[in-house]
Amino acid sequence: MSDTPLNRALAQADANLQGSLDRFFDLLRIPSISTDPAYKPQCLAAAEWLVEELSGLGFEASIRPTPGQPMVVAHQIMPTGPHVLFYGHYDVQPVDPLSEWEADPFSPRMVPAPNGDTHIVARGASDDKGQLLTFVEACRAWRAANGGLPMSVSFLLEGEEEAGSKNLGPFLDATQEELRADIVLVCDTDMWDATTPSIALMLRGLCGVEVEIEAASRDLHSGVYGGPSRNPLQVLTTMLAAMRGEDGRVLLDGFYDDVDELPEAIREQWARLPFDGESFLADVGLSVPAGEAGRSIQEQTWSRPTFEINGITGGYSGVGFKTVIPAKASAKVSFRLVGRQDPDKIVQAFRAHVAAHLPGDCKAKVTVHSASRPTIVSSDNPYLEPALAALSEEWQTEAARGANGGSIPVINEFKNRLGMDALLVGFARVDNRVHSPNEKYDLSSFSKGIRSWVRILAALSD
Structure with missing residues (x-):
């Protein structure tokens, strides 16, 4: 040497x-x-x-x-x-x-x-x-x-x-x-x-949001009030379930407007490099890709935007069982953003989605915890x-x-x-x-x- x-x-x-x-x-x-x-x-x-x-x-x-x-x-x-x-x-x-x-x-x-x-x-x-x-x-x-x-x-x-x-x-x-x-x-x-x-x-950029749904003035006995009373947990989960389709696409209005396709030169280099998608999932005990249909696991994790539910809170989750209809329920969700996606625009669309899926007797509060643009x-x-x-x-x-x-x-x-x-x-x-x-x-x-x-x-x- x-x-x-x-x-x-x-x-x-x-x-x-x-x-x-x-x-x-x-x-x-x-x-x-x-x-x-x-x-x-x-x-x-x-x-x-x-x-x-x-x-x-x-x-x-x-x-x-x-x-x-x-x-x-x-x-x-x-x-x-x-x-x-x-x-x-x-x-x-x-x-x-x-x-x-x-x-x-x-x-x-x-x-x-x-x-x-x-x-x-x-x-x-x-x-x-x-x-x-x-x-x-x-x-x-x-x-x-x-x-x-x-x-x-x-x-x-x-x-x-x-x-x-x-x-x-x-x-x-x-x-x-x-x-x-x-x-x-x-x-x-x-x-x-x-x-x-x-x-x-x-x-990818990041947009972290918390949504809280409030209905009754207090927690309710599900035997006495179950049926006619709004359940914030049910409202919340229905609202969040409507965010993604069976094909893995995010259903938020305008979500993909500013998403660009992967440049062909980058796609070709990724294809040449060693990557085992099955092993990638198997390492964490999974086997079925859950992202956008027709996209490789590489694309799903690196170059495509996502919506994920990171946590849900409401009702009773302690030891034993308690038949309660909670007065409030909340969820923390995140969006990973790519291309030219603007976190402010995504938050605005999410607020509109919450409002569109909010039934009577319910109030919603949306809090933004983090927002950053994608980097290229x-x-x-x-x-x-x-x-x-x-x-x-x-x-x-x-x-x-x-x-x-x-x-x-x-x-x-x-x-x-x-x-x-x-x-x-x-x-x-x-x-x-x-x-x-x-x-x-x-x-x-x-x-x-x-x-x-x-x-x-x-x-x-x-």
């Missing part, structure tokens, strides 16, 4: 893997749950840990307070090369249900995997602490091997991504000039499969091809132009507020149990993720 800055940095990353893992475990031990105010001190501790690590790597790093959890901002400006801004988040989801964890969620452990890999199990291992640290450790390897970075690098590490990022927009507005760079790098997505890296070119990364992005080539070289297979069925609202925030495009490079696997008990990150994701970022930094600096 020739003695080049890139090869020296790769060798350094390999030699220092145990130190990288030690730091990874240190960060995982901090229960930085942003949605629970009781964990605010722990969120601050995670931010302080990151500032200390980045400062030790020569970054000008600091904690920036917000009305919620603090931001971490760091800069290391070099005399040559482009300027990249890396975004990640140090906060994690709550651990409930705790009884389903095989060990303490904040005591990370190494678990041998059947395929010969090793699972690093802890809350936040994949989302997003492992992903975040792959880039930090790549910067560490470059600096240790070559005395500095190959380009200017800034960090923006958020502490309330899992709580809705409500303070991110105002913070970006206040720091536009400081944070503006040539490209944003985001490591919060999946690989195509266990051995094929990818860059996500499409992210342009194939003309000048950093896309070098990054794909770097990934292909590291993994020794063609990197995919992929997509992600989830939503990362911050991508549109960077575009709209700072005028910056993003590259979405992630090393998570689809079976990482993100947001679920026993969340894990594969050791190969961590080690090869570090090496991948080392290569991408070299490629972008050229």
Whole structure:
């Protein structure tokens, strides 16, 4: 292997893997749950840990307070090369249900995997602490091997991504000039499969809504009032059932008006890449695709919009039985959006649907909890091809132009507020149990993720 800055940095990353893992475990031990105010001190501790690590790597790093959890901002400006801004988040989801964890969620452990890999199990291992640290450790390897970075690098590490990022927009507005760079790098997505890296070119938008139906002035005895009295649970479920047809299509008026067909070039590449739809469903105990008829599972999860019921509340659901007609019932539902779909337009159509299916003696309240537009990364992005080539070289297979069925609202925030495009490079696997008990990150994701970022930094600096 020739003695080049890139090869020296790769060798350094390999030699220092145990130190990288030690730091990874240190960060995982901090229960930085942003949605629970009781964990605010722990969120601050995670931010302080990151500032200390980045400062030790020569970054000008600091904690920036917000009305919620603090931001971490760091800069290391070099005399040559482009300027990249890396975004990640140090906060994690709550651990409930705790009884389903095989060990303490904040005591990370190494678990041998059947395929010969090793699972690093802890809350936040994949989302997003492992992903975040792959880039930090790549910067560490470059600096240790070559005395500095190959380009200017800034960090923006958020502490309330899992709580809705409500303070991110105002913070970006206040720091536009400081944070503006040539490209944003985001490591919060999946690989195509266990051995094929990818860059996500499409992210679905998200619209989260709660609808509440109210009828009688109090809960009623179903023997005395059953029959003539409106049942909010029945009204609600009938209303929601009318949202989808038997063919899986969403029946909301105008729902597909702004949905574009998948470009043929992307469809052809997806068809060439290994993907077993039956196994994808079988891994979670399912076998029959329930989305739009005539669409592949890839399309259903990545490039088509959806409507899902996420939870229903009403009446009695405790131990035993209680014959009650509830006075109120509510449901939380979500729409994943694609193409040019506008979340405000979808909410308006949903309100109209609720009103059209609301019988007498009932009142309805619709509350919007989240709304973000879909994201499309342009194939003309000048950093896309070098990054794909770097990934292909590291993994020794063609990197995919992929997509992600989830939503990362911050991508549109960077575009709209700072005028910056993003590259979405992630090393998570689809079976990482993100947001679920026993969340894990594969050791190969961590080690090869570090090496991948080392290569991408070299490629972008050229």
